[in-house]
Amino acid sequence: MSRRIANKAAPSSDQWLQFAVRALARSDRTTTQIERLLAVKGASPAQIRATVRRLMSLRYLDDVAFAARWADRRLARMPMGRARLQEELLATGCPEQIVQATLRASYRKVSERDLATQVVAMAGRASSEQTRGRIARLLSQRGFDEDTIETVMGPLMCEER
Numbered sequence: 001m002s003r004r005i006a007n008k009a010a011p012s013s014d015q016w017l018q019f020a021v022r023a024l025a026r027s028d029r030t031t032t033q034i035e036r037l038l039a040v041k042g043a044s045p046a047q048i049r050a051t052v053r054r055l056m057s058l059r060y061l062d063d064v065a066f067a068a069r070w071a072d073r074r075l076a077r078m079p080m081g082r083a084r085l086q087e088e089l090l091a092t093g094c095p096e097q098i099v100q101a102t103l104r105a106s107y108r109k110v111s112e113r114d115l116a117t118q119v120v121a122m123a124g125r126a127s128s129e130q131t132r133g134r135i136a137r138l139l140s141q142r143g144f145d146e147d148t149i150e151t152v153m154g155p156l157m158c159e160e161r
Helices: 013-026 031-040 045-057 063-077 082-091 096-109 112-123 129-141 146-160
Strands: none
Touching: 013 031, 013 045, 031 045, 063 082, 063 096, 082 096, 112 129, 112 146, 129 146
């Protein structure tokens, strides 16, 4: 059961701000996620705008910083290619422009080839053609492009000979 704003009277701006701060304390969120959360809880568009402006002025809400933190955590936990990371960041509600800048910055720090090599290493030795096919599918699912997959799968294909 979700918690409702305590007063039966219309919640004040301070109450919406407190609600949003509690939500941010539980989990890092984008501006879009906070806006949706406030809307679902019954805040008016004007209350949502005011709350978001206040959160931004307090530096509690920053989509650029969110995207950078989120991308770094995601890549550390689960190496993936640019396409998958882009899809996931867009799903969080980050604007396209911020997503593109985050992708450029993230893949300057670590190459997709190195990330794909980590995935191959985690998948284990590719001793059979079936296993190599499974690894290639995994790399594709993780958002690596065909060139990167061919580059990291090349040494595995040589083992076959």
